Amino acid sequence: xxxxxxxxxxxxxxxxxxDNLQEAIASVGSALYGLMEEAxxxxxxxxxxxxxxxxxxxxxxxxxxRHAEQLSADAVWSDQEHQGSG
Ligand SMILES: [Zn+2]
Numbered sequence: 001x002x003x004x005x006x007x008x009x010x011x012x013x014x015x016x017x018x019d020n021l022q023e024a025i026a027s028v029g030s031a032l033y034g035l036m037e038e039a040x041x042x043x044x045x046x047x048x049x050x051x052x053x054x055x056x057x058x059x060x061x062x063x064x065x066r067h068a069e070q071l072s073a074d075a076v077w078s079d080q081e082h083q084g085s086g
Contacts, residue, residue, distance in 0.1 A: 022077060029071045033064045 012035065016027045040057045069075055 022075060026071050026075055029064055033061065033071065036060050036064075 014028060014031045016024045018024050018027070036057050040054070040061070043051075043054065043057070064071065070077075
């Protein structure tokens with residue numbers, strides 16, 4: 001079991017510095033999309049079996065894609081007043 005390759009150490013850090021909830025969600029959502037896509041790309045093919053991770057990743061990507069406009073900082077949550085008064 002000595003197959004640790006010389007890949008550079010990778011760190012994932014997501015930091016959002018905003019007092020705007022909508023903006024925070026947009027940033028984290030975009031970051032999640034990127035990570036999911038990367039994980040799915042790196043995921044090895046294995047045909048013929050159900051894969052819980054793949055189902056999860058595709059669901060998440062699907063949801064984020066369907067609401068892509070919500071991942072931009074100037075998304076408008078127009079159905080309700082989420083911004084509070086001010
Ligand atoms: Zn899989």
